[in-house]
Amino acid sequence: MKNRTGAASLALLLTACSGHMRSVGADAMHGDGSRGRSVYLERCAACHGAEARGTRLGPSLHALAPSWNQRRIFAAIEEPEAPMPKLYPSQLTRRDLADVAAYIDGVAADK
Numbered sequence: 001m002k003n004r005t006g007a008a009s010l011a012l013l014l015t016a017c018s019g020h021m022r023s024v025g026a027d028a029m030h031g032d033g034s035r036g037r038s039v040y041l042e043r044c045a046a047c048h049g050a051e052a053r054g055t056r057l058g059p060s061l062h063a064l065a066p067s068w069n070q071r072r073i074f075a076a077i078e079e080p081e082a083p084m085p086k087l088y089p090s091q092l093t094r095r096d097l098a099d100v101a102a103y104i105d106g107v108a109a110d111k
């Protein structure tokens with residue numbers, strides 16, 4: 001009986017967690033790519049180019065490895081590797097991050 005209760009509450013916990021994950025995921029990983037495009041043009045295009053094909057200041061974003069899903073792109077903007085500047089949180093909101101990650105994900109898929 002004790003065991004059963006344990007299993008039931010574990011199941012409940014897991015359900016609660018996955019529900020939570022889903023809502024976090026929805027925020028962070030399903031940004032609005034068309035809004036992301038305006039964020040991109042405003043904040044990123046100077047270095048990565050208007051069509052994200054790169055400039056001498058930043059690489060093309062059309063050839064990201066397939067493992068670069070929105071989550072990975074989000075992380076690369078949130079905690080960028082130098083010389084890519086850290087724009088979050090001073091210049092980008094979390095919504096900007098999610099939206100621009102969605103936009104880049106679309107760009108990267110469309111080689």
Ligand code: HEC
Pocket residue numbers: 040043044045046047048057058059061064073076077081082083084085087092100101104
């Ligand atoms: C001041 C120039 C500059 C700006 C502004 C900039 N980036 Fe970058 N970005 C870079 C450089 C340089 C790199 C390469 C860093 C490295 O060598 O790992 C880079 C790397 C990246 C990468 C990883 C690409 C890869 O193949 O490793 C992504 C994704 C990215 N930038 C997206 C963005 C987005 C989205 C924005 C706007 C929110 C942005 N960048 C703004 C210069 C910039």
